[in-house]
Amino acid sequence: MSHLRSMILISPELLLVLTALSLLLLDFLVRRKGTLAVAGAAGIFISAYVNYRLIKVGMTGGTIQGMFAFDGYANFFKLIFYTTLLLTILLSVKYLAIEKISAGEYYSLLIFSTVGMMIMAAATDLLMLYLGLELMALSTYILAGIVRGDRRSNEAALKYFFLGAFSSAFLLYGITLVYGLTGSTNLREIASALHSLKLAESPITMLSLIFFITAFGFKIALAPFHMWAPDVYEGAPTPVTAFMSAGPKAAGFAVMGRVLFDVFGGLQMQWSIILEPLAILTIAVGSIIALSQTNIKRMLAYSSIAHAGYALIGIVIGTPEGFVSTMNYLMIYMIMNMGAFGVVIMLKREGFSGENLEDYAGLAKRHPVASALMLVFMFSLTGIPPTAGFIGKFYIFMEAVYAGHIYLVIIAALFSAVSAFFYLRVVMYMYMKEPAGDISLSTSKTAGIALAFAVIMVLVIGVFPSLLLNFARNSFFG
Amino acid sequence: MTLPQLFFAYFAVSITGLSLLVVTRKNPVHGVLWMLVLFVHIAMLYLFLNAEFLAAIQIIIYAGAILVLFLFVVMLLNLRVEETERRFQWSWPVGLVAAGGYAVSLIFILVKITVFPQPGHYTIEKMQTEGNLMIIGKVLYTKYLLPFEITSLILLVAIIGAVVLTKKKQE
Numbered sequence: 001m002s003h004l005r006s007m008i009l010i011s012p013e014l015l016l017v018l019t020a021l022s023l024l025l026l027d028f029l030v031r032r033k034g035t036l037a038v039a040g041a042a043g044i045f046i047s048a049y050v051n052y053r054l055i056k057v058g059m060t061g062g063t064i065q066g067m068f069a070f071d072g073y074a075n076f077f078k079l080i081f082y083t084t085l086l087l088t089i090l091l092s093v094k095y096l097a098i099e100k101i102s103a104g105e106y107y108s109l110l111i112f113s114t115v116g117m118m119i120m121a122a123a124t125d126l127l128m129l130y131l132g133l134e135l136m137a138l139s140t141y142i143l144a145g146i147v148r149g150d151r152r153s154n155e156a157a158l159k160y161f162f163l164g165a166f167s168s169a170f171l172l173y174g175i176t177l178v179y180g181l182t183g184s185t186n187l188r189e190i191a192s193a194l195h196s197l198k199l200a201e202s203p204i205t206m207l208s209l210i211f212f213i214t215a216f217g218f219k220i221a222l223a224p225f226h227m228w229a230p231d232v233y234e235g236a237p238t239p240v241t242a243f244m245s246a247g248p249k250a251a252g253f254a255v256m257g258r259v260l261f262d263v264f265g266g267l268q269m270q271w272s273i274i275l276e277p278l279a280i281l282t283i284a285v286g287s288i289i290a291l292s293q294t295n296i297k298r299m300l301a302y303s304s305i306a307h308a309g310y311a312l313i314g315i316v317i318g319t320p321e322g323f324v325s326t327m328n329y330l331m332i333y334m335i336m337n338m339g340a341f342g343v344v345i346m347l348k349r350e351g352f353s354g355e356n357l358e359d360y361a362g363l364a365k366r367h368p369v370a371s372a373l374m375l376v377f378m379f380s381l382t383g384i385p386p387t388a389g390f391i392g393k394f395y396i397f398m399e400a401v402y403a404g405h406i407y408l409v410i411i412a413a414l415f416s417a418v419s420a421f422f423y424l425r426v427v428m429y430m431y432m433k434e435p436a437g438d439i440s441l442s443t444s445k446t447a448g449i450a451l452a453f454a455v456i457m458v459l460v461i462g463v464f465p466s467l468l469l470n471f472a473r474n475s476f477f478g
Numbered sequence: 479m480t481l482p483q484l485f486f487a488y489f490a491v492s493i494t495g496l497s498l499l500v501v502t503r504k505n506p507v508h509g510v511l512w513m514l515v516l517f518v519h520i521a522m523l524y525l526f527l528n529a530e531f532l533a534a535i536q537i538i539i540y541a542g543a544i545l546v547l548f549l550f551v552v553m554l555l556n557l558r559v560e561e562t563e564r565r566f567q568w569s570w571p572v573g574l575v576a577a578g579g580y581a582v583s584l585i586f587i588l589v590k591i592t593v594f595p596q597p598g599h600y601t602i603e604k605m606q607t608e609g610n611l612m613i614i615g616k617v618l619y620t621k622y623l624l625p626f627e628i629t630s631l632i633l634l635v636a637i638i639g640a641v642v643l644t645k646k647k648q649e
Contacts, residue, residue, distance in 0.1 A: 010624075017631065024638070064624055105642045112635050119628060131628040138632060142639035157643075183599065203587040 006064040012051040012078070016115050019043025020108035027104025037093050037446065040107045041086060048082045051075065060478075066186050067125035076327055076475035077121035077254040080334050084247040085114045087338045090450035091345050092239040094442045098350055099147055099237060106146060110243065113139035117251035124262075126175045126185040129255055133171070133219070136251060137164045140244055144236040156235025163228040167218030174211030177204055178263070187262045200266040209264050213274055216259075219252035220308045223281035230289075233301035238348060238355075241297055242341030245304040246334040253311060253330055257323050260315065268318040275316045280411055282309030287415040290422045294357050296344055299422055300337070303381060306419060307333050310412060313396050317403040320476060325395040327472040332380075332392035332461060339454030340377040343370055346441045360426055362435025370441055371430045373455050378423040380458050383416055388461035395469060486526060493519050506552045510545060517541040528605040531614060 007014070023040055030036060054060075055075060063069045088110060096103050116136030123129035141164060145157025179185055181204055182193035194200050214225065221229040233241045260271055286306025293299035311333065314326030347354025364371035380389035393416060397409045461468050479487070496516040503509040517540045524533035600613060618626055 006624075065621055067624060102642065102645075105638055109635065109638060109642075112631065112638075115631065125625075127622070127625050128628070131625050131632065135628060135632050135635065138635050138639065142635070142642060146642060148643060203590055207584070207587060 005062065008054070009059060009062050009064055009070045010068060012047045012054070013115050013118055015043065015047035015050060016111050016118075019047065020111035020115070023104050023108045023111070027102070033096065033103040034093055036103045036107055037089050040089055040111065044082060044086055044089075044111070051078060051082075063124060065125075066188065067128045068119070068122050069124045070122065072475035072478045073254075073258065074118070074122035076331075076472060077250060078118050080250045080331055081114050081117045081121070081247055084243060084250075084334055084338065085110060087342070087450045087454065088239050088243040088247075090446040091242065091338070091342050093446045094444040095237065095239050095345055095348060098348060098442060101146055101237065106143070109139045109143050109146075113143065113243075114247065117247055117254075120251045121254040121258075123255065124187045124258070126178070126187070126190075129259070130168075130171060130175065133251075133255070134168065136248055137168070137219075140240070140248060143240045144232055144244070146240070147237050150235075152235035153237065154235075156232045159228050159235075160232045163218065167215045167225070170211050170218070171215035174208040174215060177208035177211065181205065181208070187258065191263050191265065194263070195266065205264075205267070206270065209267060209271060210274065212259055212264075213256075213271065213278075216252050216256040217278065220249050220256070220312075221282075221305050222278050222308060222312065223285045223305070224278070226282070226285065226305045229305055230298050230301040233304070234295060234297045234355075238297065238341060238345045241301075242338050242345070245300070245341070246337050249304065249308060250330045250334060253315075253326060257315065257326070261320075261323065272316050272318045275312060276405075276408065279309050279312040279316050280408065282306065282312065283412055283415045284309075287419045290419065293422070295355050296357060296360070296426065297355050299357075299426075300340060300344070303419065303423070304337065306415065307337075307381075310393060310396055310416075313400050313405070313408060313412060316408070317400055317405060319399070319403055321473075322396075322399045322403060324469070324472050324476050325392075325399045327476065328469050329392040329396055331468060331472070332388040332458075335454050335457045335461075336377050336380040336387070336389055339373065339451060339458060340381060342447060342451045342454060343374040343377065346370060346443060346447060347439075349440060349442045357426065357429055358436065359439070360429040361433035363430040363439060365435055366439050367441055370443075373451055374430060375427050376455050376458060378427050380462070382420045382423040384420075386459070386462040388458045388465075391462055391465040391468075395465075482526070486523075489519055489522050489526075493523075507549065510548045510552055513548070514541050514545050517545065528602050529610045531610040 019040060022043070023036055026036055026039055054070065059070055060075070061069075061071055089107060092106065092110075095101075096106060113136050116132045116134070116139065119132030120129060120136060123132055141157055141161040144160050145153050147153040175185065178190055181199055181202065182190045182197070184190050184193060194205060199205055217225040218228075233245060236244065260268075264271060283306050286302045286304075286309060290299050290302035290306065293302060307329075311326050311329045314322040314324075314329065316322075344354070347359060353359075360374075363374075376387060380387035383389045383393040385391075393412075397413065400406075400409045400412075493516060496512055496519060499512040500509050500516060503512060517536060521533040521536040521541070524530070524536060605613065
């Protein structure tokens, strides 16, 4: 009986795996590659619907062997992953045709990566956490290098692979130390053993905490561990970049939150002290280096580093409410970032990368709708009301002020003002420069749907912020 | 010092020495061969824990299969050119400082330990009564079935990746 229950609890993931496998087979049977995207999206919708039904029938709170939890926390992050995956697939259709990427493998790797993220968010055992992370990472390494003829894509895949493997080693070292101390890999058992054996003060616990932060820091590209991000984001195919900057980052935050709060909850003071300078450094490095970028993918890479810093503030505070604001921020960042990358993807056409800032000169004259969308996303990334980006930053800063981290908020707000320069520079190019030549967009219906969804969500969350925030709060506490 | 401790000390010291040899050899083939010796020594550590199955697997899979693959790759890559260039040398001092700092802090930490860590569920006595293979089989297919299945997904992704990254371009 418990086996059946386990199967039901993990059925959303199983359905996704099934979808990925059938896409691999369908690739041989179907000539029109657009069909694959539709089939994939259908599978994802079914999986998401099953997940929704499971929540509705009250399966929340169930676990499989204490390793895999079906709880509100995981479900909130799963919503981020599902949305990222769907938007990425919608934005990829045209890009795959232009770059001649084999669609079946591409979509199934995207789905496998998402399954890995879902396992990470749901993992309550370090073993599961590690395996989910590897499943996610391995798929993204391949996706980064899927344009085999492109040297930059090769470089991105190799760099990502080596540094990812390096960070996995840190994670494993941390897990080993904790296992050696407590004799368990289960998060709850570790926490109780640390408490009952008074190991929380042990230097080895501190050491493993540092290893965990290092490993997760690599995944979410925190400042001293961010070196891979710009090159990888620039070299990878743009839809993959969009996917990487939203999904795996949120997954990294998901495991970081769970490990820090559930296992090292008693060491909150210590990890706040470690993370606080990292947050400031991350925001500073991301915002300052982005100023000098002329390649828009690189600029968005540094922007994504800076945003990881803002989201980290919610963890630095160390309160549950603080982490709720981080979850809120991650959802908002995902939507606006996917939107911004969506416009970048549309500028790509055969033999033209459309990645340079100059390519945006005078875009508003030729394509007013695309420019208006980019305008909204850039405003949102800067954090200007009434967009969602403002709400995300506002709640994080508010929680930080409540917790007494006022100077942290001042620094973050200052860098947020600095970031306005490079975001609004794109807007300036679009609206105030004369077009250099003829600009044609690779528009498609699917990309249109994705962008429309993103822009609507950015504005809706911006105007009705409590919808998302209450959802995040209920997921975390409920 | 008892005899098992003496043996353990030998293996611990030689594993450290061998790992250093692996990363310091200029000729990659020599590095891989030292790694082979290293893996055999690690297998012996499993024997100390009465995990004879793991020891055998360590030798058969790592020393037998994976290292042969390593050797193939190293020989295919024609690394003679890399050997003569000093391109990987600059990072030595950085690595040395990082590793040295870590070693020093680890020694300080180990000296200060007062609470002794918990033994895991599978002690040497339990291994002796039930048998290593029996325990691994039971645990792998009951408690750790889900992680085991996820490993299969990871391998599948690796296979897909190998196909995607090497197949001929379709015309």
